[in-house]
Amino acid sequence: MVITNKKSYIKQTTDYNTKLQKKLWYKGSKAQRLEHIVHGIFLLLGLITVGCVLLITIYLFISGIPAILKIGIVDFLFGKEWASTAAEPKYGILPFILTSIYGTAGAVAIGVPVGFMTSVYLSKYASPKVKSAMQSAVGLLAGIPSVVYGLVGMLVLVPGIRKIFNVPDGAGLLAAIIVLAIMILPSIIKMSVTALDAVPKEYEHASLALGATPTETYFRVSVPAAKSGIAAAVVLGVGRAIGEAMAVMMVAGNVPNMPDSLFQSVRFLTTAVSSEMAYSNGLQRQALFSIALVLFLFIMLINAALNFFLKGEGSKSN
Amino acid sequence: MKQPLSKKRKIYEVLMKALMLLAVGLTAALVLFLLVYVIVKGVPNITWELLSTKPSYLTGRIGILPDILNTLYIVIATLVIVLPLGVGAAIYLTEYASNQRIVSIIEYAAEILSGIPSIIYGLVGMLLFSNNMGTCLMAGALTLVIMNLPTIMRTTQESLKTVPRSYREGAFGLGAGKWRVVRTVVLPGCVDGVITGCILSVGRILGESAALLFTAGFAHAVNGIIEGLASPGATLTVALYVYAKEQGEFGVAFAIAAILMVLTILINFATTTVQKKFAKKRS
Known part of the structure; x- marks a missing residue:
C-alpha cells in the first residue's frame, strides 16, 4: 500500500479501524449504539449556533416586514419625519x-x-x-x-x-x-x-x-x-x-x-x-x-x- | 558612518513620534480619568445600608441588594445552560465533525452571533422568550445564553486544539470507543478553555443592559433563586441605567458604577492570570 499523503493515510487507517471494530467485540452491540447516540447529540449541540442565527434572522424578518409593507418601503426608509x-x-x-x-x-x-x-x-x-x-x-x-x-x-x-x-x-x-x-x-x-x-x-x-x-x-x-x-x-x-x-x-x-x-x-x-x-x-x-x-x-x-x-x-x- | 537625515525626513520622524506619544498619552489619560472619576464619585456612596436593603417607597431609601442578587442569579442560570451547549458544540467541531462544510457553517454562524448588537438580542429575546414565559430573569438568562454561546465555544475549541493528538490515538489504540476517549481524554483537556470562557462570559453578563431591559425587566424585589428566576428583576447594570436616566439618582448610579468597575478589574485580572497559569502548565 503506497501512502500518498497524510490525509489518505489517516482515512485508510480509520476505515480499517472501523472495519476492525465492526468485526471485533462490539459488533452492533449496545456500545456501538451508544456511540451513535452520543455522536448525534454532539451534532445537535454543534448545530445550535446555526439554529440561533436562523431563528434570529427569521424572527426579525417576520416581525419587521409587515410594517415596511404597510408604510411603504420608500416612505419608511427615506421619510424624513x-x-x-x-x-x-x-x-x-x-x-x-x-x-x-x-x-x-x-x-x-x-x-x-x-x-x-x-x-x-x-x-x-x-x-x-x-x-x-x-x-x-x-x-x-x-x-x-x-x-x-x-x-x-x-x-x-x-x-x-x-x-x-x-x-x-x-x-x-x-x-x-x-x-x-x-x-x-x-x-x-x-x-x-x-x-x-x-x-x-x-x-x-x-x-x-x-x-x-x-x-x-x-x-x-x-x-x-x-x-x-x-x-x-x-x-x-x-x-x-x-x-x-x-x-x-x-x-x-x-x-x-x-x-x-x-x-x-x-x-x-x-x-x-x-x-x-x-x-x-x-x-x-x-x-x-x-x-x-x-x-x-x-x-x-x-x-x-x-x-x-x-x-x-x-x-x-x- | 551615519549620514545626517534630510530635513523632510527629520520632520516626519519627529512628527510621527509626537503623534504616537500623544495618542498613547490620550488613551492612558482616558482610562485613568474614567477609573479615578468613577471610584471617587462612587465609593463615598457605597454604604452597608445600600448594599443590604431593598428600595422602599415609604422611606424613600434606595438599596441595591435585589439587583446584586438578580445579577448573581442570572449569571448562574446563564452559565448552567450555556456551558453544556458551548462545550458540546466545541467538542463536535474538534472531535466529531468530519465534514469540512458543516464546520465552516457552524463557525460562520458563531461569528455572526458574536457580531450582533445586544439591542437586537434584546428584541429577539423578547419575542422568543418573554412573550411566551413573561418578562422574567429566566427569559433574560436564555437571551444571554445565545449571546455567550460563541465565547464559550471559541475558548473551549482553542483549548481542545492543544490536547495532543497522540493522547487520543493512545486511547484509541487501547481499544477505547470514541465517546470514552472524549469523556476521559478530551474533556479534562478543555478545563482551562471552559474556565476562561466562564470568566469572559461573566464579564459580558455583568456589563449587559440593552439585551436585558426588555427581557428581564426592572423590578427590585428580593427573592430566592427559583422564585427570582421566574419573576422580573433588574441586574446591576440595568439598575444603574434606571437610576441614572429615569430617576436622576446619580449617587446610587455612581455607587453601582464603582462596584461594576471593581468587578471589571477583577475579571480582567482573573482572565490574564488563568491564561498565564495554563500557558505555563502547558509549556
Whole structure:
C-alpha cells in the first residue's frame, strides 16, 4: 500500500479501524449504539449556533416586514419625519439612518487615528512593561459596561459641551460621537496590535538595513504589511459603534431630528428601538421591529466586510 | 558612518513620534480619568445600608441588594445552560465533525452571533422568550445564553486544539470507543478553555443592559433563586441605567458604577492570570 499523503493515510487507517471494530467485540452491540447516540447529540449541540442565527434572522424578518409593507418601503426608509405617537403618525426613519451613519463615521474619524497611533507605539516602541500595562488598561476600557460610559458621558461630557460651545443642551450628536469613539478604541487597539505584532521581523530588518529610520520602517513597511488586520480592526470598530445602544441613549438627547448639526439632539437606529419599545403597540411596535431589521442588515453587511478583510489576513500568513 | 537625515525626513520622524506619544498619552489619560472619576464619585456612596436593603417607597431609601442578587442569579442560570451547549458544540467541531462544510457553517454562524448588537438580542429575546414565559430573569438568562454561546465555544475549541493528538490515538489504540476517549481524554483537556470562557462570559453578563431591559425587566424585589428566576428583576447594570436616566439618582448610579468597575478589574485580572497559569502548565 503506497501512502500518498497524510490525509489518505489517516482515512485508510480509520476505515480499517472501523472495519476492525465492526468485526471485533462490539459488533452492533449496545456500545456501538451508544456511540451513535452520543455522536448525534454532539451534532445537535454543534448545530445550535446555526439554529440561533436562523431563528434570529427569521424572527426579525417576520416581525419587521409587515410594517415596511404597510408604510411603504420608500416612505419608511427615506421619510424624513418620525412621529409615531401623532394623530396622523409618520414613520420615516431617514433621520435614524443618517444619525447612525454620521455618528459611526464621526466615532471612526476620532477613534481610528488615536487607536492606530497607539497600537503602532505599543507594538513597535513600547518596552514590555509599558506594553503590558497599557494592554491591561485597554482591556479595562473594553470591559467597562456601556451604561458606565453613558453615566460619565451624561455628567461630564454633556455639561462640558454645553459650556465650551455655549449651546442650550450638550446632549446630542457630538456627545454621542465622543462616547462612541472612546468605546471603539479598545477593539481597534487590540486587533491592530495583534496584526502589527505578526509582521515578520525580516521585513523590518531589511528596511532598517537599507537605511530607513525606525519610524519610517514601522509606518512604511510594517503598517502596509499589516494592513488587512488593521482594516479588520476598523470594521470591527464600525460594527461596535453602529450597534451600541445604552451609552448613546444616555447622551444623544433622543429626539428624532435630522442630524443637521453636531449639537442637535438625535436618535440612532439602536436608540429608536429601545426608547419606544416599552410603551409601543400596533403599527408603531411593528415599525420598531422594522428598524431593528434595518439595523440587522447593516450589521450583516459589516460582518461580510470583516470576513473579507480577515480572509485577506489569513491567506497572507499561509 | 551615519549620514545626517534630510530635513523632510527629520520632520516626519519627529512628527510621527509626537503623534504616537500623544495618542498613547490620550488613551492612558482616558482610562485613568474614567477609573479615578468613577471610584471617587462612587465609593463615598457605597454604604452597608445600600448594599443590604431593598428600595422602599415609604422611606424613600434606595438599596441595591435585589439587583446584586438578580445579577448573581442570572449569571448562574446563564452559565448552567450555556456551558453544556458551548462545550458540546466545541467538542463536535474538534472531535466529531468530519465534514469540512458543516464546520465552516457552524463557525460562520458563531461569528455572526458574536457580531450582533445586544439591542437586537434584546428584541429577539423578547419575542422568543418573554412573550411566551413573561418578562422574567429566566427569559433574560436564555437571551444571554445565545449571546455567550460563541465565547464559550471559541475558548473551549482553542483549548481542545492543544490536547495532543497522540493522547487520543493512545486511547484509541487501547481499544477505547470514541465517546470514552472524549469523556476521559478530551474533556479534562478543555478545563482551562471552559474556565476562561466562564470568566469572559461573566464579564459580558455583568456589563449587559440593552439585551436585558426588555427581557428581564426592572423590578427590585428580593427573592430566592427559583422564585427570582421566574419573576422580573433588574441586574446591576440595568439598575444603574434606571437610576441614572429615569430617576436622576446619580449617587446610587455612581455607587453601582464603582462596584461594576471593581468587578471589571477583577475579571480582567482573573482572565490574564488563568491564561498565564495554563500557558505555563502547558509549556
